[in-house]
Amino acid sequence: MTSIERKSRLTPHLARLEAESIGIIREVAASFRRPVMLYSIGKDSGVMLHLALKAFAPGKPPFPLMHIDTTWKFREMIAFRDAMAKHVGMELLVHTNPEGIARGINPIDSGSALHTQVMKTEALKQALDKWGFDAAFGGARRDEEKSRAKERIFSFRGPGHSWDPRAQRPELWNLFNTRIREGESIRVFPLSNWTEYDVWDYVLAEDIPVVPLYFAKRRPVVKRSGTWIMVDDDRLPLNPGETPEMRMVRFRTLGCYPLSGAVESEAATLPDIIAEMRAAKTSERQGRLIDTDEEASMEKKKREGYF
Amino acid sequence: MDGARELLRFLTCGSVDDGKSTLIGRLLYDSQLIFEDTLATLAKDSRKHGTTGEEIDLALLVDGLEAERQQGITIDVAYRFFATPRRSFIVADTPGHEQYTRNMATGASSASLAVILIDARKGVLTQTRRHSYICSLMGIRDIVVAVNKIDLVGFDEGSFDRIVGDYATFAAGLGFRSIVPIPISARFGDNVTSRSGNTPWYHGPALIEHLETVDVSQDLSARPFRFPVQWVNRPNLDFRGFAGTVASGRIAPGDQVVVAASGKSTRVARIVTADGDLAAAEAGQAVTLTLDDEVDVARGDVLSTSADRPQVADQFAGHLLWMDEEAMLPGRSYMMRIGNVWTPCSVTSIRHRVDVNTLEEHAARRLSLNEIGFCNFSAGQPVPLDPYADNRATGAFILVDRFTNRTAGAGMVAFPLRRASNIHHEHFTVDKAARAALLGNAPLVLWFTGLSGSGKSTIANIVEQALHRAGRPTYTLDGDNVRHGLCRDLGFTAEDRVENIRRVGEVAKLFVDAGMIVLCSFISPFRAERRMVRDLLGPGEFVEVFVDTTIEACMARDPKGLYAKAQAGQIKNFTGIDSPYEAPEAPELRIGTEGRTPGECAEEILAALRARGIAC
Missing domain, CATH: 3.40.50.300 (P-loop containing nucleotide triphosphate hydrolases)
Structure with a gap:
């Protein structure tokens, strides 16, 4: 395939987003001692990883990938993660909060808030400290949620990974302030200016592999709190009289399976997904049970160190 | 789609x-x-x-x-x-x-x-x-x-x-x-x-x-070529590429390019991307260039065409919008980021402040939060730059506080100052090393900082006597003494304190260059200025001596009766009373004075000098 043919597949809009993100990713490699890329296996992580591979070609990205494993991810996600790491030839670090395991924290009995706090937020902080990372890439986008709209591309974290909205640095032009002291760190969001549409358009244009869970398929599900929860293994306790039924469903966002709601859908290909999204009447986070706990809950989680 | x-x-x-x-x-x-x-x-x-x-x-x-x-x-x-x-x-x-x-x-x-x-x-x-x-x-x-x-x-x-x-x-x-x-x-x-x-x-x-x-195109691709090098890509010995985003203009393999700072010229060999080599690249594209020759290129360099190059200057004028709670003081050293270069930078003078409501121009001695000034700047090294009006990518800069790392100012280059290009450093054959060798000395600055009455001058005096007896060439710069001459035009506002230390630092540097041991005894309350003097000197030449005496002890001593006056409101901007003292975080020497004689304190400093190989 020649470069001209490939280039023509990106719209000017996507080409511009791609160039901006590549610039951001290179900036981190050039400015930090020990960066890491958080890889959460979802479509945004997939795009971010793809951009990183492009940024350093013909070399490899000069940083490892890291996954915070709550042990409750869909089995297909874990299989996909390992296959991707092998395919791209990058080091993959996996961390699970051992204290959370010892305490028996899980999304079903502990509730989504505590599970997220212990197995994601605390686990992430542990992992960053364990390997001494001073910069961590995340795939968050500003269009995802209101409190994200004010997030910097280079988001400053104080000692203990604290996020203080008032300590955030003004970001002018693309002159990122990468200066930190010992014990401080930066979270970097190369996809800040992407929307959900852009991500899927780019996945299609660049032929980026994504977890099959995004595509509609008959899967065993049960109805919980108005959404479909997939019975991914036998750890999901069934309520009396509840039996899994096979339905054509897919996921718009992926996380811990008991917390990820599926939507009924026939969209089994990328163009189908994009068409469905354009007609959608609900936001992608709607399927995420953690956001609905309380108003401004994302801001609270971020203050505590959530990505 | x-x-x-x-x-x-x-x-x-x-x-x-x-x-x-x-x-x-x-x-x-x-x-x-x-x-x-x-x-x-x-x-x-x-x-x-x-x-x-x-x-x-x-x-x-x-x-x-x-x-x-x-x-x-x-x-x-x-x-x-x-x-x-x-x-x-x-x-x-x-x-x-x-x-x-x-x-x-x-x-x-x-x-x-x-x-x-x-x-x-x-x-x-x-x-x-x-x-x-x-x-x-x-x-x-x-x-x-x-x-x-x-x-x-x-x-x-x-x-x-x-x-x-x-x-x-x-x-x-x-x-x-x-x-x-x-x-x-x-x-x-x-x-x-x-x-x-x-x-x-x-x-x-x-x-x-x-x-x-609406057509808002700036047609950056039609402007002169600018490529700020962001990252040097060396995955193996056979590949050396310069990664960055084309800021303006366009480039193709075979085009001649110039490294702005060094003036070295070469040609573009390839434009490398993950999707294959390109036949051309233009403004906005993130690419990796390889060059024909092994010229010295690093992050921060700007590649341009030879016909239309950016200016390279360490002195320039421009607008500055101040964004930090702590006011900008002329002479204070900040870290500047322009393009991909980080370098120390200070405002040498505020030409005027702009009232954002009336657009009137006023004289100003500092810029507070949200104020805008037109200023002269002095950078720690010559940097490639363009007027902001011509090119945002090479004409915009930020200033960062050196201690808090907060982004403190946003600047826009108006024009380089001529003296930058016309005043060059002359190189003389007899240099610092030669002069130091003749004197048999290891030149350095002993910088005594501490509150008024902490004992800085008393201890410095004893140290100098000992050095002198041992045959070491010395000179003392004292806070009170320089204010009778070199700095007689300065007062005690934060702005003037910064300028006072800047001048003393430059003089101390000259004495070090002459091969001497310089003892500086200044309250020097701000970390930023002590850091500035440290940066003026070579590695190991700045020895910060924190004369650590509590304010209560200083007030009890009050040798010049100044604390009494300050507390009575007769002296304004008195350090420790109504003006802050920022204690050193990592001084080379911390000398506690309470419960010890000045002689004992001086001996501790002399011992440290001996440990550095200075016979005294």
């Missing part, structure tokens, strides 16, 4: 009451980007926080952080996304109050168009001038004047025309390329997404129509 859909980044300027958040909420709502679950939350929130009674309050769609929703104000820059079939938009939603000038500038730095809201009932106000000036300063050339709440003046054509006339008059000098006035009602949607039947006298486009079609 959307074919050739483009991206337009714009900002909205206006205060809470102008309906700015309502307008953005309206744009998102009407472009159908509000999902059902978001609407459900919005309806709930409208009852709780809303200001529109039973109706949905669109402003709540965009007022994000919990703190500001409770306060009903927007305190930060938020970025919003929406798209129409013709364009994608990123809106920088910025607060309009004067105390948020920095936020507006932040939003403007990445925008190519501004929507300035004016309340139809109030007309052009002071804040309208401020918003327009900041847009102009930040290089925005295309303006939409959205005359909002036109419903509240009965869709009156006369009110609209009056405001448009007023605006045109005052904006004449701001260098805008286009000014498009549109009468709108953000709350009810008139002339936002489609033309309103309520304003039959208005024949221009609806706001969205205009945003979809």
Whole structure:
């Protein structure tokens, strides 16, 4: 395939987003001692990883990938993660909060808030400290949620990974302030200016592999709190009289399976997904049970160190 | 797919009451980007926080952080996304109050168009001038004047025309390329997404129509080639590429390029990307260049064509917008980032401060938060730069506080100063090493810092006597003594204290260059200035001696009766009383004086010098 043919597949809009993100990713490699890329296996992580591979070609990205494993991810996600790491030839670090395991924290009995706090937020902080990372890439986008709209591309974290909205640095032009002291760190969001549409358009244009869970398929599900929860293994306790039924469903966002709601859908290909999204009447986070706990809950989680 | 859909980044300027958040909420709502679950939350929130009674309050769609929703104000820059079939938009939603000038500038730095809201009932106000000036300063050339709440003046054509006339008059000098006035009602949607039947006298486009079609292209690709090198890509011994984003112009393999700082010239061999080599690259593309020759190129260098190069200067003039709570003091050292270069930088003088409300120029000795000044700058090394008006990528810079690492200032280069290019360093054959060898000395600065009355001069005096007896050439610079001569024109304000230390530092450097041991005894209350002197000298030549005496002990000693006067209010800006002392965080020597004689303290310093190989 020649470069001209490939280039023509990106719209000017996507080409511009791609160039901006590549610039951001290179900036981190050039400015930090020990960066890491958080890889959460979802479509945004997939795009971010793809951009990183492009940024350093013909070399490899000069940083490892890291996954915070709550042990409750869909089995297909874990299989996909390992296959991707092998395919791209990058080091993959996996961390699970051992204290959370010892305490028996899980999304079903502990509730989504505590599970997220212990197995994601605390686990992430542990992992960053364990390997001494001073910069961590995340795939968050500003269009995802209101409190994200004010997030910097280079988001400053104080000692203990604290996020203080008032300590955030003004970001002018693309002159990122990468200066930190010992014990401080930066979270970097190369996809800040992407929307959900852009991500899927780019996945299609660049032929980026994504977890099959995004595509509609008959899967065993049960109805919980108005959404479909997939019975991914036998750890999901069934309520009396509840039996899994096979339905054509897919996921718009992926996380811990008991917390990820599926939507009924026939969209089994990328163009189908994009068409469905354009007609959608609900936001992608709607399927995420953690956001609905309380108003401004994302801001609270971020203050505590959530990505 | 959307074919050739483009991206337009714009900002909205206006205060809470102008309906700015309502307008953005309206744009998102009407472009159908509000999902059902978001609407459900919005309806709930409208009852709780809303200001529109039973109706949905669109402003709540965009007022994000919990703190500001409770306060009903927007305190930060938020970025919003929406798209129409013709364009994608990123809106920088910025607060309009004067105390948020920095936020507006932040939003403007990445925008190519501004929507300035004016309340139809109030007309052009002071804040309208401020918003327009900041847009102009930040290089925005295309303006939409959205005359909002036109419903509240009965869709009156006369009110609209009056405001448009007023605006045109005052904006004449701001260098805008286009000014498009549109009468709108953000709350009810008139002339936002489609033309309103309520304003039959208005024949221009609806706001969205205009945003979809306005030509804001800067045609960066037609400008001189600039490629700030971001990262050197060396995956193996056979490949050495220079990664970066083309800031302006275009480049093709075979083109001659020049490394701006060194003047070395070579040719582009390949333009490498993950998708294969390119036949050409232009502004905005992130690529990796390989060069024909093994010229010395590093991060921070700028590649250009030989015909049209950036200037290379360490002295330049430009506008500075101050963003930090702690005021900018001329002479204080900050870290500057321009392009991909980090280097120390200070303001040598403030030519004038601009009143953002009246645009009048005033004399100033410092810049406080949200103030804008036109200043002369001195950088730690010559850097490639262009006037900001010619090239944002090579003409914009930030200043960062060296201790807090906060982004403290945003600057725009106006022009390099001639003396930078005309004054060169002369190199003499007899140098510092030669002079030091002749004197049999290891030159350095002993910098005594501490409160007034802490014992700095007393201890320094004993140390100098011992060094002198041992045959070491010394000289003492003392705070009180230099103020009789070298610094007699300076007072004790923060600005003057900075300049005082800057001069002393330069003199100390000359003495070190002459091969001597220099003892400096100065309160020197600010870390930034002590750091500045440290940076003037070579590694190991600056020995910071913190004479650590508590303020209570100093007040009890009060050898010159100064504390008594300060407490009586007879002396202003007295360190420790009404002016701060920033203790050193990691001094080479920390000398506690309480319960010890000056001789014992001096002996501790002499022992440290002996450990450095200085016989004394």
